[in-house]
Amino acid sequence: xxxxxxxxxxxxxxxxxxxxxxxxxxxxxxxxxxxxxxxxxxxxxxxxxxxxxxxxxxxxxxxxxxxxxxxxxxxxxxxxxxxxxxxxxxxxxxxxxxxxxxxxxxxxxxxxxxxxxxxxxxxxxxxxxxxxxxxxxxxxxxxxxxxxxxxxxxxxxxxxxxxxxxxxxxxxxxxxxxxxxxxxxxxxxxxxxxxxxxxxxxxxxxxxxxxxxxxxxxxxxxxxxxxxxxxxxxxxxxxxxxxxxxxxxxxxxxxxxxxxxxxxxxxxxxxxxxxxxxxxxxxxxxxxxxxxxxxxxxxxxxxxxxxxxxxxxxxxxxxxxxxxxxxxxxxxxxxxxxxxxxxxxxxxxxxxxxxxxxxxxxxxxxxxxxxxxxxxxxxxxxxxxxxxxxxxxxxxxxxxxxxxxxxxxxxxxxxxxxxxxxxxxxxxxxxxxxxxxxxxxxxxxxxxxxxxxxxxxxxxxxxxxxxxxxxxxxxxxxxxxxxxxxxxxxxxxxxxxxxxxxxxxxxxxxxxxxxxxxxxxxxxxxxxxxxxxxxxxxxxxxxxxxxxxxxxxxxxxxxxxxxxxxxxxxxxxxxxxxxxxxxxxxxxxxxxxxxx
Amino acid sequence: xxxxxxxxxxxxxxxxxxxxxxxxxxxxxxxxxxxxxxxxxxxxxxxxxxxxxxxxxxxxxxxxxxxxxxxxxxxxxxxxxxxxxxxxxxxxxxxxxxxxxxxxxxxxxxxxxxxxxxxxxxxxxxxxxxxxxxxxxxxxxxxxxxxxxxxxxxxxxxxxxxxxxxxxxxxxxxxxxxxxxxxxxxxxxxxxxxxxxx
Numbered sequence: 001x002x003x004x005x006x007x008x009x010x011x012x013x014x015x016x017x018x019x020x021x022x023x024x025x026x027x028x029x030x031x032x033x034x035x036x037x038x039x040x041x042x043x044x045x046x047x048x049x050x051x052x053x054x055x056x057x058x059x060x061x062x063x064x065x066x067x068x069x070x071x072x073x074x075x076x077x078x079x080x081x082x083x084x085x086x087x088x089x090x091x092x093x094x095x096x097x098x099x100x101x102x103x104x105x106x107x108x109x110x111x112x113x114x115x116x117x118x119x120x121x122x123x124x125x126x127x128x129x130x131x132x133x134x135x136x137x138x139x140x141x142x143x144x145x146x147x148x149x150x151x152x153x154x155x156x157x158x159x160x161x162x163x164x165x166x167x168x169x170x171x172x173x174x175x176x177x178x179x180x181x182x183x184x185x186x187x188x189x190x191x192x193x194x195x196x197x198x199x200x201x202x203x204x205x206x207x208x209x210x211x212x213x214x215x216x217x218x219x220x221x222x223x224x225x226x227x228x229x230x231x232x233x234x235x236x237x238x239x240x241x242x243x244x245x246x247x248x249x250x251x252x253x254x255x256x257x258x259x260x261x262x263x264x265x266x267x268x269x270x271x272x273x274x275x276x277x278x279x280x281x282x283x284x285x286x287x288x289x290x291x292x293x294x295x296x297x298x299x300x301x302x303x304x305x306x307x308x309x310x311x312x313x314x315x316x317x318x319x320x321x322x323x324x325x326x327x328x329x330x331x332x333x334x335x336x337x338x339x340x341x342x343x344x345x346x347x348x349x350x351x352x353x354x355x356x357x358x359x360x361x362x363x364x365x366x367x368x369x370x371x372x373x374x375x376x377x378x379x380x381x382x383x384x385x386x387x388x389x390x391x392x393x394x395x396x397x398x399x400x401x402x403x404x405x406x407x408x409x410x411x412x413x414x415x416x417x418x419x420x421x422x423x424x425x426x427x428x429x430x431x432x433x434x435x436x437x438x439x440x441x442x443x444x445x446x447x448x449x450x451x452x453x454x455x456x457x458x459x460x461x462x463x464x465x466x467x468x469x470x471x472x473x474x475x476x477x478x479x480x481x482x483x484x485x486x487x488x489x490x491x492x493x494x495x496x497x498x499x500x501x502x503x504x505x506x507x508x509x510x511x512x513x514x515x516x517x518x519x520x521x522x523x524x525x526x527x528x529x530x531x532x533x534x535x536x537x538x539x540x541x542x543x544x545x546x547x548x549x550x551x552x553x554x555x556x557x558x559x560x561x562x563x564x565x566x567x568x569x570x571x572x573x574x575x576x577x578x579x580x581x582x583x584x585x586x587x588x589x590x591x592x593x594x595x596x
Numbered sequence: 597x598x599x600x601x602x603x604x605x606x607x608x609x610x611x612x613x614x615x616x617x618x619x620x621x622x623x624x625x626x627x628x629x630x631x632x633x634x635x636x637x638x639x640x641x642x643x644x645x646x647x648x649x650x651x652x653x654x655x656x657x658x659x660x661x662x663x664x665x666x667x668x669x670x671x672x673x674x675x676x677x678x679x680x681x682x683x684x685x686x687x688x689x690x691x692x693x694x695x696x697x698x699x700x701x702x703x704x705x706x707x708x709x710x711x712x713x714x715x716x717x718x719x720x721x722x723x724x725x726x727x728x729x730x731x732x733x734x735x736x737x738x739x740x741x742x743x744x745x746x747x748x749x750x751x752x753x754x755x756x757x758x759x760x761x762x763x764x765x766x767x768x769x770x771x772x773x774x775x776x777x778x779x780x781x782x783x784x785x786x787x788x789x790x791x792x793x794x
Contacts, residue, residue, distance in 0.1 A: 105634070129655075162657035163631040165623060235655040242653075243660065321660040339661050342680060345715050348673050348707040350606065350697045352642040391702055552701050558641045562701040572738045573608075 002130035002159040005166055006097060007032030009137035010067050011041065013093070014173035017059040018043045019052035021432065022461035023071030024106040025160035026099035030069045031464075034473050038172060043473045045464050048402075048432040049074035053081045053096065057150070060090035061186060063177035065141055069097045072111050073401065077433065079116070084188055085150055086120045087196040092177060093141035094150040101157050102283040102318045108382070108401060110316060112284035113154045117261040121200045123207055124152040124261050127216075128234040130164040136216060136258065147203065156283065158232040158318075204262045212267035216258035219271050223252050225332065226275035226303075228268075228288050230257040233281045233319050240325035244334045251332060263291040272296060272303050279331045280307035283319050306331065352387055356559035357534065357575025359526035360385045360453050362500035364395040365555055365579065366524070367422060367451065369503075370510035376420040377412050381405035381434075383426035384459045384528075392556045396424070403433025409448045410441055420514045421448045428458035428466040430483060435490070441519045442491045449513045450492070450521040452483050455528040463530055487521050494520035501526060503582045535576025536591040540567050544588035551580045551589070598651035599756055600659045601749075604678040605670030606695045607642045610742035614668070615646035617746060618755065621765040622650045625757055632657035641697060643674060650756065666754045668745050671695050672712035679719060687754045688720045689745060689789075693728030693738075724752065724794040731781075731788055740781035747785025748792070759786045 006029050010018070018041060020030040034043045042059075046052035049070045056066040070078060075098045082096065098116070101107040117124035125140045127133035133155055144151045185192070211217055229237045234256050246252070255271045255278075257264070272278070272295055280289040289307035296303050306312040312327055313319070322339070329336040354361050364385075367378070380386055380396030381404065389396035398408050409423035425434045430452055441448055458464040465471045470480035487495050494516040496509045506524065513520040526532075545567060551560050552567065559573035560580060569580075569589070581589045601618060605611040612633050619629045630649040647659045659681055667682045669675020669690035682688055694709030716723055731744045743766070750759040759782055766778050 129657075158632060158657045161633060163619065163629070165629050232657070235657065238655040239660065242655075320658065321656045325660075339680070340684075342719060344676060344679070345711050346705075347677050347712075348697050348700050348705075350641060350643050351699060352607075353698050355641075391699075556698050556702060558698045560701065561696045562706070564706075 001028060001161060001163050002133050002155055003028035003161070004032040005130040005134035006137050006153070006155065008036060008168055009134040010095070010141070011036060011038065012169055012172055013138040013141040014065050014175035015067050015141070016041055016064040016175060016177070017056055017066040018069070019046045019055045019066070020069030021046055021049045021052055021074055022458050022464045023074050023099070024461055025101055025157040026069050026071045026074075026097065027461045027464070028160070029097060030473070033067075045466065045473050047467060049078035050081055053078040053085070056094060057081060057085050057090065060092040060094040060150070062092065062180045063175075064092040065145075065175050066092060066094045067097060068095070070099075071107065072098055072100045072113050073108055074098070075113060075116055077402065082116075082150070083120055086122050086200065087193050088186065088188055089148040090144065090150055091148065092175065093144035095137065095140045095144060095153050096150055097153045097155070099155050099157070099160050100284060103157065105157055110284055112287060113152060114260040114287045115285060117152045121204060122150060122152055122261070123147070123259060124154055126154050126231050126258055126260055127159055128231055128256070128258070130159060130162055131166050132216060133159055134166055134168070139214075147207070156232055205265070208262040208265040211259040211262060211264040214259060214264065216256070217264045217267055218256045219253060219267065220256075221251070221253045223250060224274070224276045225252045226255060226271060226278035227252050227281060227328070228255040228257065228271070228278050228292060229281040230260060230288055231283060233283055233324065236319050236321050236324040237281050237328070239321045240328050243321065243325050243337055244329055244332065246328070246332055246334060257288050260287050260291070265295065268292065268295055269299060272299070272301050275303060277304040277306065279312060279327065280305065281313060281319065281324055281327065282307070351390060353390060353556065353558055354384065354387050355529055355575070356557050356573040357529045357577040358384070359455055359500050359524065359528070359577070360388060361393065361555055361557065362503065362506065362526070362577065362579045363451065363453050363524035364388045364393045366500055366503055366506035367510045368393065368395055370507045370514065371420065374420060374514070375418060376422060376514070377409070377416070379405040379409040379412065379421065379423045381423075381425045381429050383429055385424055385426055385453050388424070390556065392553055402429055403437055406434055406437030406448070406450055407440060410437070410444070410446045413446055413448055417447070422451055423448055424451045424453060427452060427454040427456065427468050427483065428464070431467045431481070435486065438487065438490050438492065438519070445518070447518055450487070450519065452521065452523045454483060454523050454525045457528050457531050459528045459530065463528070483523055492519050492521050494518070495523070497523040497525055499526050500524040501578055503579070529575050535578065536593055537571055537574045537576055538569055538578070538580065538589050539592050540569055541588045541590060542566065544586050546586055548585070550585060551583050554583050555579055598649060598654055599666070599754070600664045601648040601650070601666045601668070601755065602659050602664045602678055602681050603646040603648070603668045603670070604674040605644055606674060607644050609644070609670045610739065611644045611646045611670055614742040614746055615648045617743075617762065617765055617769065618648050620769060621757055621761050624765065625761065627756070628652050628654065630654045630657055643677065645678060666749060668749055670741065670745060672709040672716070673707065676712045676715055679716070682720065685721065687722045687724065687752055688716065689724040689726065689748050689752065690716060691726050691728035691731070691741060691745060693732065693741075722794070724748065724789060724792055726788045726792050731784055734784045735777070735781045737777065740777055743778045743781040744785030744788065747782035748789035751786040751789040759783070
């Protein structure tokens with residue numbers, strides 16, 4: 001997996017401190033470092049991306065080589081330290097790995113981290129494959145240390161989650177940190193920022209020159225037609241050219257950009273001077289395209305640039321071999337590959353759903369029952385529980401970004417005080433950015449219900465530990481941080497912790513919280529099915545079942561299926577959570593045997 | 597030479613593990629391997645497709661449309677969903693056991709696996725239909741359907757290696773407590789291919 005390749009490459013480069021916050025598609029990088037830790041590397045899941053970046057920066061001040069991992073929206077959270085750190089710099093090599101997610105497949109936005117590099121005036125590396133990522137991450141550490149600056153490293157989903165055969169090198173670079181040397185240069189002040197801003201601007205053209213001979217920035221082929229590409233789109237381009245029977249050596253000249261910032265200007269200029277037109281194949285934003293247009297303007301080159309800005313490449317979503325082949329066929333005057341259109345019957349849709357036995361289903365259902373007939377708005381947040389928006393629960397009315405549910409609810413409450421405002425937040429998200437929102441609510445005397453869905457793990461990204469779980473990535477047992485104690489310390493007066501599978505109790509708790517004049521909180525506490533053993537399997541008694549289908553209509557459990565006119569429980573999926581037992585008005589659902 | 601193999605199923609069916617078994621076996625045979633999965637927000641119940649590409653000069657992590665030499669459908673509707681990826685002369689192996697999505701149970705629609713199989717029979721020249729329920733019964737668990745389907749694929753001779761090579765991989769990769777069940781499933785699958793509809 002590309003993420004493992006990045007991890008192994010970083011270990012080889014002598015990384016000593018690795019921090020991050022889980023987020024698809026970046027998560028497995030840090031996990032792989034922990035898995036292959038030779039013993040000398042400190043690895044932590046930090047509480048959020050800002051903390052992760054700052055911890056790594058501190059370590060890099062001593063000369064330690066450090067790596068931070070996150071997904072693209074995580075960089076929004078970490079952008080404050082990143083922007084300042086660009087001015088301050090580092091001593092040890094520091095690589096900030098930010099995984100972008102074209103599609104998006106598992107994200108809120110299709111933002112392009114290459115812009116962040118230009119914005120922060122930092123170098124960025126953009127690998128085309130897992131093999132290249134393995135080599136390039138070592139280069140990133142070298143450049144970082146050479147220029148005393150943090151550098152960005154941006155793989156995309158298909159590089160992160162693609163697998164390839166790689167020859168690894170077991171040697172590990174020896175890094176001997178000098179230690180922290182006290183110096184005014186570590187303290188940011190306006191005067192220093194002015195001086196460092198000038199240095200940053202002076203560095204950019206130097207790097208643009210140096211990157212022009214960087215081994216992964218390349219020009220191949222010949223001819224007057226150019227193609228410029230980078231990242232995984234390079235792989236699609238190579239494959240599409242082969243599919244079109246285009247001779248990439250003779251038919252076109254291909255520019256591959258591995259460092260979108262600083263843009264390798266001398267190399268790109270030489271390329272532009274040898275072609276009449278260029279098709280730019282890239283994902284997310286037209287970054288390479290705009291750089292080339294700018295160079296054409298700067299050097300008065302009569303080269304036509306096609307790409308996203310001219311609608312020759314799609315403006316959103318992932319590129320594919322097919323989409324690139326279609327664009328290239330038109331560009332190179334080749335016949336477009338024919339794709340057979342099949343006349344197929346309608347296929348069932350399979351939207352992602354909460355698992356059978358998921359405690360979030362019980363929590364949402366309890367609040368829904370308590371609020372029946374009342375005016376209530378349900379703000380959601382980022383995590384598995386965003387899936388509570390689906391029918392039949394329909395319990396997520398808003399979702400914006402990590403930690404926003406608690407504060408969005410406060411805004412809604414200011415504008416619509418006659419409604420009851422619930423904010424659902426997961427345990428890991430609560431620690432990530434939820435806590436300041438609760439402080440804001442208590443301080444400003446608003447009236448909301450904070451519902452913490454505590455399933456004792458970071459489920460969506462693959463069950464990472466967090467401050468409430470009592471374990472760390474170093475395998476240590478740490479003191480669990482109690483969410484209830486945190487809420488109490490902030491000053492929340494009405495707090496109840498309850499198992500959501502105790503439905504009468506869970507419903508009553510929601511009613512009491514909704515009636516409280518002020519900030520109230522409920523902690524629905526039940527472990528994710530992935531970290532807890534199943535209960536006894538359940539079956540539908542055909543003699544008692546009237547086929548009313550209330551169980552299906554009310555909770556939408558994937559284990560309960562319509563079988564012709566009948567209802568049955570799929571034994572492969574049932575987790576024995578018992579929620580359906582509470583729903584059935586006829587007592588037709590019961591347990592069979594002991595636990596699985 | 598490049599062999600492209602696409603595994604299509606529903607989250608929880610073990611498509612990703614099956615693709616790793618193919619990749620590992622191919623590596624043992626000295627082949628270059630490139631694979632990719634669509635994962636992330638597909639929790640249990642979502643569609644999962646694993647792309648496995650064997651051979652040199654493979655660039656894209658994903659198989660292009662009409663590029664698969666083999667499609668293994670772990671479920672009838674998922675097999676049909678990925679039909680456009682199959683080469684006109686490619687082989688498709690499909691299990692008959694349908695998995696109903698929640699959305700279908702909630703809606704008035706009634707998804708039937710047989711309708712999907714009918715469409716597959718109309719469009720696929722080299723179709724291998726395997727009785728999923730019989731395989732699950734013979735294996736003793738739905739959890740090793742993935743291994744059984746691999747057994748059928750290896751027996752079909754489109755992977756470039758046979759069941760014996762897969763057996764070696766299973767022995768090397770699986771913990772002892774799962775090994776017997778998976779070895780059995782491999783043989784059940786190979787047998788089902790020989791006796792199945794194709």
